[in-house]
Amino acid sequence: MFRDSVRGLLERVCSAEVVRGLWQTESGRSSEMWSAIAELGLLGLMVPESAGGLGMNEVDLVLPLIETGRAALPGPIVECAAVAVPMLRDLGDAGVIDRWLPAVAGGAAILSVGHGANAFVADAHIADLLLLPHGDELHAVPRGAATLTRQPTNDRGRHLYRADWTPGAATRVCDGARGRALWSDAFDRGAFGGAAQLLGVAQQLVDIAVRYAAQREQFGKPIGSFQAIKHLLANVQVKIEFAKPLLYRAANSLGHARNTRSVDVSQAKATAGEAAAAAARTSLQVHGAIGYTWECDLQIWMKRAWSLDLAWGSAAWHRARIADAVIDGAAPARSFGFEPR
Secondary structure, eight states: OHHHHHHHHHHHHOOHHHHHHHHTSSSOOOHHHHHHHHHHTSTTTTSOGGGTSOOOOHHHHHHHHHHHHHTTOOSOHIIIIIIIHHHHHHHOOHHHHHHHHHHHHTTSOOEEEOBTTBSSEETTTTOSEEEEEETTEEEEEEGGGSEEEEEOOSOTTOOEEEEEOOOOTTTEEEOHHHHHHHHHHHHHHHHHHHHHHHHHHHHHHHHHHHHHHHHOEETTEEGGGSHHHHHHHHHHHHHHHHHHHHHHHHHHHHHTTOTTHHHHHHHHHHHHHHHHHHHHHHHHHHHGGGGGSTTOTHHHHHHHHHHHHHTTSOHHHHHHHHHHHHHHOOSOOOBTTBOOO
16 A cells, blocks of 8 residues: 555656656756655655654565656665665664654655765765765765765766765764674665666566557557567566565565575566666667657666666676575575575
């Protein structure tokens, strides 16, 4: 029911026309849209109840995150709600929690995260607080304390920045083994969030292609009636359906802190990335030449598929991590009765 509520809201406030309109604004973001998803409870879903949130976990977050991908939601929903919020929650610093998490849940503050796996910080220009690494240290850096440099991207819906700042005792909130653990969990949560959005993107691309194939006629018939088109789209849908249980398993592993969570997340990110890439390629093929034009909305989700595939580790990187776990025993990797020796 919550998933359906998120979908309904995003269909109203985050249509393709709205997304295109935001491309023409200075920030590329809508404070009204962010407030609306906060009011629904999405931003505070993983915020502890004591801090004004819902006190839930990744199992509850996974379906709404898929919907944000389906809508190509502009903004750092993964970085803020899926990564930064549990990072500050797990930090356990009452002062930091009381200062930031109620504000995030209410939509009054935005958090974003830098990580060694990502060269740049998403939406740093609108974030009130940046969580940035310095070795094993975790630093909480106000936006005004960092020099931000906008980076060129192929996806106008994702704004990436290089953040230059001076680490110091005033911004350091954690270091050592605790810092390493927080950054490790942050990476897995970021990859999980990216995988969820990729599945939403992939499904939207298939849905767009199916609608177009039902309308576009050739030889007096809708092209969707041709077996070749049906097979192309069916093959992508199979990839999406295959990726879903892997994503749900990753959500469960993260939500319950299972020791296989890193491998489970990598399986989800790799398969979701491949499904989204196939959906982008196939949808463009179904559209033909019109799919290459600026006026066609297909580009919104194709570019999002490509950009999300590279964020928080590419499909190739995650497959290599799975191989390290399964072949070299670098991490716990149990699945359906299989356990490497």
